[in-house]
Amino acid sequence: MATFGILRRSLSTTTTRNAIKNVTVIGGGLMGSGIAQVAAQTGHNVTLVEVNADILKKAESSIANSLGRVAKKLYKDDAKAVKDSDLIVEAIVEKLEIKHKLFKSLDEAAPTKTIFASNTSSLSIGEIASVTNRKDRFGGLHFFNPVPVMKLLEVVRIPETSEETYQALMAWGKAVGKTCITCKDTPGFVVNRLLVPYIAEAIRMMERGDASARDIDIAMKLGAGYPMGPIELADYVGHDTTLSISEGWHKKFPENPLFNICESQRKLVQQGKLGVKSGEGYYKYNK
Numbered sequence: 001m002a003t004f005g006i007l008r009r010s011l012s013t014t015t016t017r018n019a020i021k022n023v024t025v026i027g028g029g030l031m032g033s034g035i036a037q038v039a040a041q042t043g044h045n046v047t048l049v050e051v052n053a054d055i056l057k058k059a060e061s062s063i064a065n066s067l068g069r070v071a072k073k074l075y076k077d078d079a080k081a082v083k084d085s086d087l088i089v090e091a092i093v094e095k096l097e098i099k100h101k102l103f104k105s106l107d108e109a110a111p112t113k114t115i116f117a118s119n120t121s122s123l124s125i126g127e128i129a130s131v132t133n134r135k136d137r138f139g140g141l142h143f144f145n146p147v148p149v150m151k152l153l154e155v156v157r158i159p160e161t162s163e164e165t166y167q168a169l170m171a172w173g174k175a176v177g178k179t180c181i182t183c184k185d186t187p188g189f190v191v192n193r194l195l196v197p198y199i200a201e202a203i204r205m206m207e208r209g210d211a212s213a214r215d216i217d218i219a220m221k222l223g224a225g226y227p228m229g230p231i232e233l234a235d236y237v238g239h240d241t242t243l244s245i246s247e248g249w250h251k252k253f254p255e256n257p258l259f260n261i262c263e264s265q266r267k268l269v270q271q272g273k274l275g276v277k278s279g280e281g282y283y284k285y286n287k
């Protein structure tokens, strides 16, 4: 598999130091580019691996905008991109089989010391880790969008995660400037278990015609104090990601009506209207 990467050497304004210095982020989309940025700006050496050259360019310019200068490197294979890595954070598409394929190859390519983490929104960390031989060095690091702004990091432990790995992940979260909470490997961890059904209920309200998208958004901003309304937020997160979450949970828990699929969202994804990142979702955006 041909992959491309950028190497970002740390800024000198480093805050906390910890054992993890070299970080590889796999996937340079919405989340991966943000994770790479916060890691770089807190003094880590970051390699960003992305299969799509256009997205890599976009990530590079967004990071460059924030940080000033970026050193580039072209990677031909995964082995090279991870060979010195203390920590690999995966932020690729929300599909279990694709994450499995990636982690299987990373497990062979990465040194024994390397800790693996997934930024998955909704999949089981234990299931993702099951294809590797390093479950003791595996955990969830769930960031929030936009990564440079959102202060929370959910650190997810599976039963096999060693105490040493858990402590290293918590310390690294702190070192990249986040407030860490710990949670078990349950669907959606803390935030998404509450947020995803809330967004889906708002979409269903709009589908029933109880209120318009705009009015639902205004209502939740002015009536409940949220920074964004739920329909805006669905566009912001990306409908491909949210639909994958709902589909996965609906399959696993068909009796729970909160996890039912929203037909209007399925239609948007079929039309390639993924939200802010594609220029259109429930609303239209200037690209």
Ligand SMILES: CC(=O)CC(=O)SCCNC(=O)CCNC(=O)[C@H](O)C(C)(C)COP(=O)(O)OP(=O)(O)OC[C@H]1O[C@@H](n2cnc3c(N)ncnc32)[C@H](O)[C@@H]1OP(=O)(O)O
Residues within 6 Å of the ligand: 120, 121, 143, 144, 145, 146, 147, 148, 149, 150, 191, 192, 195, 227, 228, 233, 237
């Ligand atoms: C799906 C999952 O698994 C989990 C998730 O991520 S769920 C989604 C979680 N995220 C949310 O709920 C986001 C809710 N929205 C918000 O908090 C806010 O609307 C927002 C932070 C995105 C934008 O805030 P805003 O006040 O409306 O806009 P704006 O004035 O442009 O930005 C505020 C600040 O954030 C910064 N900012 C906004 N987006 C940024 C980005 N992508 N990168 C860096 N900085 C950014 C701005 O530069 C600005 O900084 P200053 O105050 O220093 O100038």
Ligand SMILES: NC(=O)C1=CN([C@@H]2O[C@H](COP(=O)(O)OP(=O)(O)OC[C@H]3O[C@@H](n4cnc5c(N)ncnc54)[C@H](O)[C@@H]3O)[C@@H](O)[C@H]2O)C=CC1
Residues within 6 Å of the ligand: 003, 026, 027, 028, 029, 030, 031, 032, 049, 050, 051, 052, 055, 090, 091, 092, 093, 094, 095, 102, 119, 120, 121, 122, 142, 143, 144, 145, 236, 237, 238, 241, 277
């Ligand atoms: N969008 C959001 O608000 C949040 C998403 N997440 C999770 O983060 C992960 C990524 O989501 P987004 O950044 O939103 O998606 P995205 O679609 O913006 O980015 C994913 C990127 O991964 C790349 N990719 C796919 N396979 C790859 C591979 N094998 N190697 C390297 N790159 C590869 C794609 O080209 C794409 O650029 C998902 O697991 C998602 O559930 C977590 C928190 C918030």
